Amino acid sequence: MKRVAICTLFHKNYNYGGILQGLALQNVLRDMGLDAYLVTYNDKINKNPIYTTLLSRCTQYSFIEIYCKIKEMLTATIHSEIKAKIKPRIELFDKFISNNFHVTDLYSDDSLSLLEKEFDVIISGSDQVWxxxxVRKLYLQDFSVSNGTKKIAYAxxxxxxxxxxxxxxxxIPCIEKFDAIGVREKTASNILDSFGIKDAKTVLDPTMLLSVDEWNNVVAPCVITEPYVLVYSFSDCPFKDSLSDFYIKRxxxxxxxxxxKQEYNSFDNxxxxxxxxxxGPAEFLSLIKYSEFVYTDSFHGSVFSILFNKQFAVYERDKSGTTSKNSRMYDLLSVFGLDSRMIRDDHKKVLENKVDFxxxxxxxxxxxxxxxxxxxNAVDSQ
Structure with a gap:
């Protein structure tokens, strides 16, 4: 039985989508008859190979963005009670990971070359690994392999x-050495193509490889008895007041x-x-599954709305700048012919118009x- 290492953002990553995509890829590979494990790797102690210093990371952001972030960090120190409120949620994450994941021992950048001795296939992905x-050396697989270990990227x-x-x-020099490259967004395929990597395949996020029935085995029981709308956002929720009025009237x-994000922010406060x-992750799935409507700026919030056939609307997060992540949302909606779910001007029109799934x-x-x-085919090929 082939042993497969999954290199993704999961260790101490208390992000719903990040955890669920890791679980999905693990389960898909195990269903294929492969012995799959997620690599335990601490992003916080292993450096970004591009932006190695605080100063270099700051160059990506505008002065206003840096000012707002510093202000929020300082304000967060005043609101230490938030950590206490979030603690039970973190415990739900840890329990979910312990009950559902097959993981390796802890690896660091200094020990990554040992992966080839333990695994036949090493997969980078899914999620924002690139x-x-x-990005980290692990996700770029920036280490040599000599025993025929296969390097793959999935989503x-x-x-x-x-x-x-x-x-x-x-x-790019690291990505060029992969044996098979699957990316999650068409935009990523186009970027790689512009640098001479012509064979990158656009594939689904692994969460979408599992059926609704398979996800139903993970979903926690419904905890809200009345009809409700879920707002799942990582940024300030536009139209918040009118959204609330719209549904309260109904x-x-x-x-x-x-x-x-499991950290303080002013708009949630x-x-x-x-x-x-x-x-936790199971309760997150439950909130989406049993909702009447989902309003989100999250990639995986949109993905699970599609999987559970929930009416939903998407709004942009960080609309401009080099760090904007909205391209992944545009690509996802485009694949399924759901471009109209992106709120631009008339948000009530999007809320009122229903998706035919x-x-x-x-x-x-x-x-x-x-x-x-x-x-x-990628994991089976010689």
Whole structure:
């Protein structure tokens, strides 16, 4: 039985989408008869090979962005009670990982070359493993292999619409050495193509390789008895007040997951929607599955809305600048013919118009087969 290492953002990554995509890829590979493990790797102690210093990281942001971030960090020290409120949520994450994941011992940049002795295939992905802000040597597989160990990327996301010359100089030589490259967004394929990598295949996020029935085995029981709308956001929620009014008039609650990044932010601190605190990955799926509507700026918030056939709307996060991640949202919606779910001006029109999921589900099934087949061929090829 082939042993497969999955290199993705999962260790101490208390992000719903990040954890669930890791679980999905693990389970898909194990269903293929492979002995798959997620590599335990601490991003916080292993440096970004592109932006190695605080000063170099700051060059990506405008003065206003830096000022706002520093102000928020300072304000967060005043609100230490947030950590106490989030602690039960972190415990739910840890329990979920312990119960569902097959993981390796802890690796560091100094020990990455040992992976080839333990594994036949090393997969980078899914999620933002090639985002220049998050990339690490592990995700680029920037280490030599000599025993025929295969290097694969599956649904790796760059999360940008371009790479700077500085970023490309570090990343492209590593990516060129992969035996098979599957990226999550068409934008990423186009970026790689512009640097001479012509064979990158656009594939589905691994969460979409699992059926709804398979996800139902993970979903926690419904905890809200009345009809409700879920707001799942990582940025300030535009139209927040009118959104609440829109659904309250229809006798629905409007709930949200405060501090979805598991850290303080000012817009959640001032939000008057109904907070849902004790939400681990299984509870997150439950909130989406049993909702009447999902309002989000999250990639995986959109993905699970599609999987569970929930009415949903998407709004942009960090609309401009080199660090904007909206290209992944545009690509996802485009694949399923759902561009109209992106709120631009008339948000009430998007809320009122319903999605017909019959065509969406047909596209999903076709893309699921294509992506599963590509992955199977990539790990099986000699």
């Amino acid at each position: 985002n220049p802000n998050a 790796a996301s760059i999360s940008r619409n371009r790479l700077s010359n500085k970023e490309a100089k570090i990343m 006798n629905m609650k409007v709930v949200f997951i405060p501090y979805a 001032n939000c008057d929607l109904i907070p849902m605190w004790n939400v 019959s065509n969406v589900n047909e596209i999903l099934e076709k893309k699921r087969i294509e992506s599963w087949t590509w992955l199977k």
